[in-house]
Amino acid sequence: MHLQRWISGLILGPSLILLIVFSPPWVFLLFILLLIFLALREFYALSLPEVSPGEKGTGILLGCLLALSLYSREPRCFLFTVLLAFFLFSIRSLLRPEDFSTRVESVSKHLLGLFYLPFLLGHFVLLRNLERGRLWVLFTLVAVYFGDTLAFYVGRAWGKKKMAPHISPGKTVEGGLGAVAGSAAGALLSKLIFFPSIPLLHALILGAAVGILGQLGDLWESLLKRSARVKDSGALIPGHGGLLDRIDSVLFATPLVYYYAWGMGIG
Numbered sequence: 001m002h003l004q005r006w007i008s009g010l011i012l013g014p015s016l017i018l019l020i021v022f023s024p025p026w027v028f029l030l031f032i033l034l035l036i037f038l039a040l041r042e043f044y045a046l047s048l049p050e051v052s053p054g055e056k057g058t059g060i061l062l063g064c065l066l067a068l069s070l071y072s073r074e075p076r077c078f079l080f081t082v083l084l085a086f087f088l089f090s091i092r093s094l095l096r097p098e099d100f101s102t103r104v105e106s107v108s109k110h111l112l113g114l115f116y117l118p119f120l121l122g123h124f125v126l127l128r129n130l131e132r133g134r135l136w137v138l139f140t141l142v143a144v145y146f147g148d149t150l151a152f153y154v155g156r157a158w159g160k161k162k163m164a165p166h167i168s169p170g171k172t173v174e175g176g177l178g179a180v181a182g183s184a185a186g187a188l189l190s191k192l193i194f195f196p197s198i199p200l201l202h203a204l205i206l207g208a209a210v211g212i213l214g215q216l217g218d219l220w221e222s223l224l225k226r227s228a229r230v231k232d233s234g235a236l237i238p239g240h241g242g243l244l245d246r247i248d249s250v251l252f253a254t255p256l257v258y259y260y261a262w263g264m265g266i267g
């Protein structure tokens with residue numbers, strides 16, 4: 001399993017870097033749409049396995065429209081897509097034969113899936129559209145995966161105090177601190193390579209915040225798996241599990257990086 005993780009990383013990592021650096025915005029958008037399709041399939045398998053293929057397909061289509069609305073940079077396109085999703089799932093719930101609580105729960109989970117995956121993944125589109133968007137995407141991934149890697153090894157070597165034993169028994173406070181330190185180190189390295197003009201303090205603050213939010217994203221995905229009583233979200237990536245198991249930290253960290261870069265005027 002451990003060897004498989006490294007092999008998968010060594011294959012996927014360089015391919016992803018080439019895609020980010022050399023692909024035009026529309027190709028990067030297609031890649032994000034593919035991720036949304038795969039991620040929503042896993043989400044539906046975890047949270048709504050009983051819904052019909054047509055209903056799942058509607059959710060996936062709306063998820064892709066949500067990302068496209070962010071790509072358009074027109075706020076009304078995004079608002080229209082959210083409104084359309086709410087109306088479609090709400091009206092569908094009125095026509096279902098199940099008991100009332102099941103109908104409300106289904107609508108809630110559909111909307112949760114849209115905001116958890118397409119909305120958060122769509123921030124990669126926003127990030128890519130910044131003036132130095134390619135570099136900010138790389139910055140985010142380096143910070144997150146430095147944090148994930150250090151958390152794994154620190155937790156395995158020195159982890160004793162459980163962080164959230166009922167949600168993720170393997171997570172430790174020591175591993176969480178390792179994640180913060182690793183993300184800060186990854187952000188510092190990215191600053192030196194990609195953003196030499198950005199103040200050091202910005203990189204360290206952003207890196208530490210990425211480490212914290214990445215851990216929260218990991219725990220949230222663990223909560224989803226706990227509710228579905230499964231160990232992994234899927235088996236798409238050898239050694240890692242499903243796609244959600246690999247991008248859970250990134251989902252929470254990417255909006256932070258985008259709004260920090262945009263808000264501080266360093267995009």
